Amino acid sequence: MYIVMVASECVPVAKVGGLGDVVFGLSRELEIRGNAVEIILPKYDCMRYDHVWGLGVVWEDLRVPWLDGHIPCTVWFGFVHGRKCFFIEPHSADHFFERGTYYGFPDEHLRFTFFSKAAMEFMLQAGKRPDVIHTHDWQTAIIPVLLYETYAHQGMDRVRAVHTIHNFKHQGIVGENVLWATGLGRPDYYYAADRLRDDFNPTALNLTKGAITYANYTSTVSPQHAWEAMHTDQGYGLGHTLHRFKERFGGILNGLDYEMWNPEIDPYIAAHYGRDTLDRKYANKQALRHRLMLVDAFKPIVAYVGRLDTQKGVHLIRHALFYSLQHGAQFVLLGSSPELGINNEFWHLKHELNENPDCHLEIGYDEELAHLIYAGADLIVVPSLFEPCGLTQMIALRYGTVPVVRAVGGLVDTVFDRDFAGRPVEERNGFVFHQADFVGLESAMHRAIGLWNHHPDEFQQLMRQGMAYDFSWNRPGHDYASIFEWVRHK
Secondary structure (H helix, E strand, O other), X not given: OEEEEEOOOEOOOEOOOHHHHHHHHHHHHHHHOOOEEEEEEEOOOOOOHHHEEEEEEEEEEEEEEEOOEEXXXXXXXXXXXXXXXXXXXEOOOOXXXXXXXXXXXXXXXXXXXXXXXXXXXXXXXXXXXXXXXXXXXXXXXXXXXXXXXXXXXXXXXXXXXEEEEOOOOOOOEEOOHHHHHHOOOOHHHHOOOOOXXXXXXOOOEEHHHHHHHHOOEEEXXXXXXXXXXXHOXXXXXXXXXXXXXXXXXXXXXXXXXXXXXXXXXXXXXXXXXXXXXXXXXXXXXXXXXXXXXXOOOOOOEEEEXXXXXXXXXXXXXXXXXXXXXXXXXXXXXXXXXXXXXXXXXXXXXXXXXXXXXXXXXXXXXXXXXXXXXXXHXXXXXXXOOOOOOOOHHHHHHXXXXXXXXXXXXXXXXXXXXXXXXXXXXXXXXXXXXXXXXXXXXHHHHHHHHHHHHHOHHHHHHHHHHHHOOOOOOHHHHHHHHHHHHHHHOX
16 A cells, blocks of 8 residues: 655654654554555754755645645655655745744644645645545644545545544634635535534634544544543544544554663663563662662652643642652652643652652653663553553553553553453553542552562562553554555445
């Protein structure tokens, strides 16, 4: 198959969240399976150009229809760690992608609908006719609409569209100007309830709703989150539309980059280890204590790695810290918050606990330290209020660090409670709680710390069982390839 990924991110050249990891990891896996894959990205001025090999111009003057005229674009090509990537650079007074950062502007909807339009024009004019165009999140959600309403009538009638929703919270709520800018026009046609009209604002269009309506298949990033999006408020109002198209909607768990996250070869950790050499993990525990100036004592280390925001259950993270210290454990945190109030709260905690030999809070993000924490900690807490997929728990399992998670989204699909999971004992790999409150968290942490203290052999067996799971891109790659084959023949 010939597949074109169109996205706003791809690691390591342009990354804000997990979207970029998926675009790169899935593309590589599909290539390994014998498919031809190309990626189309905006050419941001803040991109990591040091990760692009052989960057050069392949199209000098791509004229993209926009509003009442055209915007000229240059299309660049280069390899990103082996992936074939095209970068679209518009030459416009709006300077769409020359702003020093990836997101956060009032004209976001115009920046990315233009990019989507330009990607389609590039494929049309360059004679590219992929079997499947795979789009990601609201930034490229208008592409399935453009494909079937415009480009299918210009020679792209055999091309199919698959759309993946990584975050239901951001849907691309836009106005009529997007229709005129992209050449779709006909507001009366698109403002219909069964097309793009937002279900809660009759004056607005919803690009993600449009993608669900027009794409041949829509996915999200875990089976549990797919169910939550349809049946709970986690769909952020799109549940009705998902029900309409439930035959072509489902969840596929994201994969983990096993080259980046591998304790047997990880360059950032003190000692390499695997399931059969688990004792070597404890050298990383010592190295972590040394680096963070924790006392060397016979205690478990509980960790948190990730953003500090409401979604991640900030009040529960804070409670996990104090519960750990009160129950004979050490606690390590690495993360920061986009919200000033939360960031200030954790800076205050850091100063308050600065002299505590059993606690270290690192406010910010340090890739090297993150690897060492995963390798050196015994337990990791992921108390999210919602979690579409989650990579933290999968990385922890890979490193033999036992996760304590709340039963939501991708956490449900990857972590199975040691005491209560409805599956064989040998397949259980962590601790799970259900209610987003202190009682629920404490019940799971009590069991986890208790097992470490009183049944070390059983705790180590739980570590090994977690490490036995395969959360690589192998299975997701197979699932996406199956969907792509299915839509090709629809």
